[in-house]
Amino acid sequence: MLSSNDLNKFYNISDFKNILKEKLPQKKFLKILNKSDYNKQIITLQSELVLLQNWIKENNKRVCIIFEGRDAAGKGGAIKRFVEHLNPRNSRVVALSKPSELELGQWYFQRYLSNIPNPGEIVFFDRSWYNRAIVEPVMGFCSNDEYLLFMNQVNDFEKMLIDDGIIIIKLWFSISKEVQKSRFVSRLTNPLKTWKFSNVDLEGQKRWDLYSKYKTKMFDKTNTDIAPWKIIDSNNKLSARIESIKYVLSICDFKNKNSTLKENKLSLSIQDFIQIDKKQLKILNKSKSLINLLSRKNTSISKTIRYIKYERELKKLQVEMIRLQNWVFNENKKVIIVCEGRDAAGKGGAIRRAIQHLNPRKFRVVALPKPNELERSQWYFQRYVHHFPKDGEIVFFDRSWYNRAVVEPVNGFCTQSEYNTFMNHINSFEKMIIDNNIILLKFYYSISKDIQLKRFNEIKNSPLKKWKYTIVDSNAQKLWSKYSIYKDLMFKKTNPDFAKWNIIKADKKIYARIKTLELILKNIPYDKKTKIHSKEINF
Incomplete structure (x- = not known):
């Protein structure tokens, strides 16, 4: 645990990382270091995404980004980081629920076509028409004839969209069976994530090998030159988010590209550590506090303490918001x-x-x-x-x-x-x-x-x-x-x-x-x- 003397010493020698490395267990130190580095990287990449969106809007481009992968692979978390600072009037997230009776009677691609991007817009598909390539046949939600028809049509369907000027980017988030299971357990024990768990998730573990079989078939058939799959290793959620954003940015040569790539440096002074009481010191020794100090610009001890207290209070209220939402839905x-x-x-x-x-x-x-x-x-x-x-x-x-x-x-x-x-x-x-x-x-x-x-x-x-x-x-x-x-x-x-x-x-x-x-x-x-x-x- 860091003492107030350690903190003062750190600012006398301007070497926070070395002090943390000396005082903390290696696993905790690396976790804090990785998260703080991630925080700095993600802000920079999100700034580049804003420039990309401006280019898309100014040039009336249409961009469709598909997020696929097993349940709990981190698709939603990645999408959240993509859209966090984008203009919502020129970007959309499409996460369709199961098809209605009317939609079941329509051409399979029809309900997705009603959500493809307009000129100047980015659309993020949190699962897409590729439901029919894996999830539906694995879970018995479509017939074999429907599956085969989809596999015969999907490449031509995507070629028509691309020939019409739509940019299609396909991302597959890949995780191991063990990591998926651990994330399911986390969903069940974390009140902020419980709503994510479904019976389909449970079946995903039981039918892992069958899922893998259909996944391989999908890659073999649909990994075309004009619409290739980018496989993202998402056993580590943070690196998966960074890699997926970097890949999307690499696809387009937009105006002022890489102009925001500047290092985010600490800017604290020793005065920040004067008169820290035991209660404040306990808060500062939490991983979130140390990450905050390492990764945020123009921060201070008082700001960090206020932020951590705010986060605690916010989390309690957000748990109640889930309860309220469940009540709204149930009633x-x-x-x-x-x-x-x-x-x-x-x-x-x-x-x-x-x-x-x-x-x-x-x-x-x-x-x-x-x-x-x-x-x-x-x-x-x-x-x-x-x-x-x-x-x-x-x-x-x-x-x-x-x-x-x-x-x-x-x-x-x-x-x-x-x-x-x-x-x-x-x-x-x-x-x-x-x-x-x-x-x-x-x-x-x-x-x-x-x-x-x-x-x-x-x-x-x-x-x-x-x-x-x-x-x-x-x-x-x-x-x-x-x-x-x-x-x-x-x-x-x-x-x-x-x-x-x-x-x-x-x-x-x-x-x-x-x-x-x-x-x-x-x-x-x-x-x-x-x-x-x-x-x-x-x-």
């Missing part, structure tokens, strides 16, 4: 969570923490772009209603119909008549939503003018975030007072007892994120006895 409830606030108020970050460990097939985040010509001619609420939840689903609106209450009139995007009509109808609209048994929560993230300016400057200078800065953002500071006037009118008019606003002070992002989850859990009357853990499984 066929429908939930809408509206997130509003000034630009750079932290709405997106709060939503990401709320959904971080939820089952992605049971929630959606809706962040609509500006309306097209057809939508402008429709009833104003129509394009939002189109995204309302189905039974058992939670929908988060990252900005909503309340655009017309503040953003649109402030920036001249609607007429006074359109604004007046909206304000006259909004309460009745939300009353109808609630009367139709949809749970509606409304959050407003409030920040000061100085904090907004500070965040805008950070966004403009960040290779990961600068895509967020828009013309509307550039006008937000000079229109601050006008925003305030319309915001106050919105609160005065649209805060009835049946649909009240929850105002969250968001100058401190970590406070706002915690408060968001607390208020969701407080305001939705879920059964706190709803089970999270699956029953015990014997492999």
Whole structure:
């Protein structure tokens, strides 16, 4: 265990790694070192992905990235790192559930074709049409004739897409039987991962050899020159994420490629270690704290301690969010969570923490772009209603119909008549939503003018975030007072007892994120006895 003297000594000689190597067991030291190196690498690669996305958008490219592999191979975790800092309006993750009766009667590729990328877009398939190559025949979900037909057609199908200009990248995440089993056990014992485990997972272990047989057939048949498979060794999740992102980046020769590849260096001073008490020292000796100190720019002891405490509190709330989601699904409830606030108020970050460990097939985040010509001619609420939840689903609106209450009139995007009509109808609209048994929560993230300016400057200078800065953002500071006037009118008019606003002070992002989850859990009357853990499984 490191002492305060060790920490002071480290900063006198500027050699944290050597001190850690001397004081920690080798296994723990290597784990911390690997994770800190990974953290630095992933940020750099994600910056390159933002540049790639810009190139795709500017050149109207269409990119389809397929993630395949055995259950628990790390596909979802890799996709999460791919999309973490991308513009969600030009990227999508497609994770289709089992086909409906209607889809079962259609051409097999049809439901996938409805999700292929539009010009300027990247689509990530978390499993794809290759379900029919392995999972379906192994599990008996298709006939042998259906399997053979797919295998005879898939190469021609992909050639047609590629000839039409779509870039197809196919990734296979490969793990050993032992690693898969250990990850299944982890899913069953970790409340944040339990929802991932299914009977298909269990059968995957029992039918390992049959799975391998069909996997080999798939590679032999579909590893073509125009659409080759890239096999990613994913026994180590961290290296698999790095390797998969590097491979995708290598496929395209985009503008400013490799321009963000700069080393992330420590920037702490010895003053950071003065007056550390025993409780703080105990926190600092946790692996997460040491990783944080090694891998984050411009950090400090106080920041690290706050971050670790925040992570602990967040995890507890995220476990309850899983319980809430299970209740929503089991009881066929429908939930809408509206997130509003000034630009750079932290709405997106709060939503990401709320959904971080939820089952992605049971929630959606809706962040609509500006309306097209057809939508402008429709009833104003129509394009939002189109995204309302189905039974058992939670929908988060990252900005909503309340655009017309503040953003649109402030920036001249609607007429006074359109604004007046909206304000006259909004309460009745939300009353109808609630009367139709949809749970509606409304959050407003409030920040000061100085904090907004500070965040805008950070966004403009960040290779990961600068895509967020828009013309509307550039006008937000000079229109601050006008925003305030319309915001106050919105609160005065649209805060009835049946649909009240929850105002969250968001100058401190970590406070706002915690408060968001607390208020969701407080305001939705879920059964706190709803089970999270699956029953015990014997492999």
